Amino acid sequence: MTKGLRVAVAGGGVFGLASALALARAGAQVSLHDPGPGGANASAVAAGMLAPVSEALTDPAAAPHLDLMMAALDLWPAFAQAWNLTLDRRGAVLLGDEARLAALTQAARTLGLDLPTLKADRSPALPGGYGAAVSGGLRVQADQRIDAASLGALAKAAAALGVRFSPEPPPEDLDWLVVATGPSRDLITEAPELAALEPIKGHILRYGDLAYDGPVLRGPGAYAAPAAGGLLIGATMEAGVSDPQVQDEVASALARTAAGVFPGLANRxxxxxxxxRAATPDGLPLVGPSRAPGVILAAGARRNGWLLAPLAGAMVCAYAKGEDPGIWADRLSAGRFTA
Structure with a gap:
C-alpha cells in the first residue's frame, strides 16, 4: 500500500515531478528536493518532443526502442488530461536532400513504417523557405510535443496534491528515496547505479521575434519547433560536457547550421x-530499485525525458507500492550496468 508512505524525491525535473505526482495521487506523503530555483534544470531547456518515430529514425541509440517509446507516448493523453496540459498533435516533418530522405525512408520501412513523402514546396516552412540541403520531407503524424513551460504546471499540480518542495537535501527518515537527478553524483552513495550515467550538454536557441504555427521541422543538424515565446531551434548534443553555462561559440555554430536549413533565420x-542531461550507455533511463535499500531510481533519460516521464512516474509508484512495474522493467532496470 502507498497510503502513509513517506517518500522524498530528489530532483525537480520532469521525471521527479511525474514520480511525485503519481506517488501523491496514490496517497503517499511526498516531498520534492531540488537545490535550484524553479525551472533551473534540463527539462526546462527542451523543446518537449514526444517523438518516438522521429527519434527512432534519426538517433541510432533510440532505434531499438521504438516499441517502448510508442508505449510511453500512449500514456500521454491521460497524463495531459490529469494535469491539465495541452498536447501539440501537429506531428513533424523530417527534412533533407534526396539521399537523406531515401535513407530515412528505408529506415522507416525496416521498422514497419510507411511515411508519406513531401516535396519542399509542399512542406510547411518557416519564412524564407528552405536551403539547398532540403529537397523535401517525410511526414510523421504520430509525433507530438509538449511545451517545456508545462514543468511549472506540473509543479503547481504537485503542490495542490500536498507535495512539499524544499531546496534542502532529502531527510533520512523515509520509506523511499526516489533519485531523479541529472548527471550529478551527489547521491551516488545512496544510489551507486548513478555511476553508469554520463553528462550530455545541449544548447537551444529561441527566436523571440519569429512566430511559427506548424509541425516540428527536423532538418539535418537543426530542428525548428513552435513555442509561445518564439520559435525554438535546437539542439546540440555535447557528450561528456557538464558545464551548464551557455557557450557563445557553440550557440553561434547552431545558429549558422539552422540558417543553412532555414535561410529566413539568417541575421535574426x-x-x-x-x-x-544524463545518459546511460544504451540511451534509456534507469528506472527501478537500487541495490541500496529504500532507494528507487528514475534518472538518465538522455533526450527523451519528456516522452518517458509518465511511464517512469508510473513505474516508480508501482515499485513503491510493491506492485508489478510492467513489461518494461527489465529493459529499464536500474542495475543493468552494474554487477
Whole structure:
C-alpha cells in the first residue's frame, strides 16, 4: 500500500515531478528536493518532443526502442488530461536532400513504417523557405510535443496534491528515496547505479521575434519547433560536457547550421539556453530499485525525458507500492550496468 508512505524525491525535473505526482495521487506523503530555483534544470531547456518515430529514425541509440517509446507516448493523453496540459498533435516533418530522405525512408520501412513523402514546396516552412540541403520531407503524424513551460504546471499540480518542495537535501527518515537527478553524483552513495550515467550538454536557441504555427521541422543538424515565446531551434548534443553555462561559440555554430536549413533565420536575433542531461550507455533511463535499500531510481533519460516521464512516474509508484512495474522493467532496470 502507498497510503502513509513517506517518500522524498530528489530532483525537480520532469521525471521527479511525474514520480511525485503519481506517488501523491496514490496517497503517499511526498516531498520534492531540488537545490535550484524553479525551472533551473534540463527539462526546462527542451523543446518537449514526444517523438518516438522521429527519434527512432534519426538517433541510432533510440532505434531499438521504438516499441517502448510508442508505449510511453500512449500514456500521454491521460497524463495531459490529469494535469491539465495541452498536447501539440501537429506531428513533424523530417527534412533533407534526396539521399537523406531515401535513407530515412528505408529506415522507416525496416521498422514497419510507411511515411508519406513531401516535396519542399509542399512542406510547411518557416519564412524564407528552405536551403539547398532540403529537397523535401517525410511526414510523421504520430509525433507530438509538449511545451517545456508545462514543468511549472506540473509543479503547481504537485503542490495542490500536498507535495512539499524544499531546496534542502532529502531527510533520512523515509520509506523511499526516489533519485531523479541529472548527471550529478551527489547521491551516488545512496544510489551507486548513478555511476553508469554520463553528462550530455545541449544548447537551444529561441527566436523571440519569429512566430511559427506548424509541425516540428527536423532538418539535418537543426530542428525548428513552435513555442509561445518564439520559435525554438535546437539542439546540440555535447557528450561528456557538464558545464551548464551557455557557450557563445557553440550557440553561434547552431545558429549558422539552422540558417543553412532555414535561410529566413539568417541575421535574426536569438537568445540561447543550455542544459545538462544524463545518459546511460544504451540511451534509456534507469528506472527501478537500487541495490541500496529504500532507494528507487528514475534518472538518465538522455533526450527523451519528456516522452518517458509518465511511464517512469508510473513505474516508480508501482515499485513503491510493491506492485508489478510492467513489461518494461527489465529493459529499464536500474542495475543493468552494474554487477
Amino acid at each position: 536575433p536569438w537568445t540561447a539556453a543550455a542544459g545538462v
